[in-house]
Amino acid sequence: MSSQPILSVRNLERRYGAFIGCTDISFDVWPGEVVAIVGESGSGKTTLLNCISGRMERSAGTVCYRMRDGRFPDLGDLSEAERRFLARTDWGFVHQNPADGLRMRVSAGANVGERLMAVGERHYGNIRRTATDWLERVEIAAARIDDQPVAFSGGMRQRLQIARNLVTHPRLIFMDEPTGGLDVSVQARVLDLLRMLVADLGLAVVIVTHDLAVARLLSQRMIVMKSGRIVEQGLTDRVLDDPRHPYTQLLVASIPES
């Protein structure tokens, strides 16, 4: 693992008018690590994720990203073209609702292939071969390559969205409740797949979830948010086994016994 963070957030704040979406947020993400952001509904998780992935303007603070050439600029200092390039190549974003991250009316193969074309791949045979490989990696039969996601189940759509995001070998993936909209049995399969792929590819991931079981399964480090602020952060096992902040203790105590 590199000795330098891939993402560094300092004193981040986002206001909605006078209302604070999140404030006083500082943390680092290291290459190859999965960081979970947890907290109840309205605690500011999605606001934070959108700000650090450049999808939403911040009101204050810095978000620096380690470029492949070693530079560590604030996202706000990048040109629009550089930001678009990052979003297409170095980063992925897995939405809770697959329809937000897929093109529902083009084929599964094209959904994966168009990310490859965005990074310069032009050879039709290569694109189709790589798309087929990726469909199989996410357990979608190659025979479905020409089907549109509208004809897929929720779990298949989510797996396709994951393939579309990972095909370009990004370095950092943002995930917003990636299993939130799925049935429990389907969730387990998607989580297993995510865990395997993230480890195989050595990805850095920032995942937002309200589900502590998801955080336990996927993340090494955890950030707990309440009312727009971080109340506790640390290694996931430590936070869950020995929560120090009363709010984290409450969250942990509310996990149903399985």
Ligand SMILES: Nc1ncnc2c1ncn2[C@@H]1O[C@H](COP(=O)(O)OP(=O)(O)OP(=O)(O)O)[C@@H](O)[C@H]1O
């Ligand atoms: N566009 C907006 N305008 C005004 N207030 C907003 C806006 N988006 C979010 N908020 C407020 O900011 C706070 C944080 O919202 P956010 O969606 O980040 O929370 P969350 O933890 O992701 O919640 P959930 O798990 O329900 O998605 C909430 O009180 C919300 O009402």
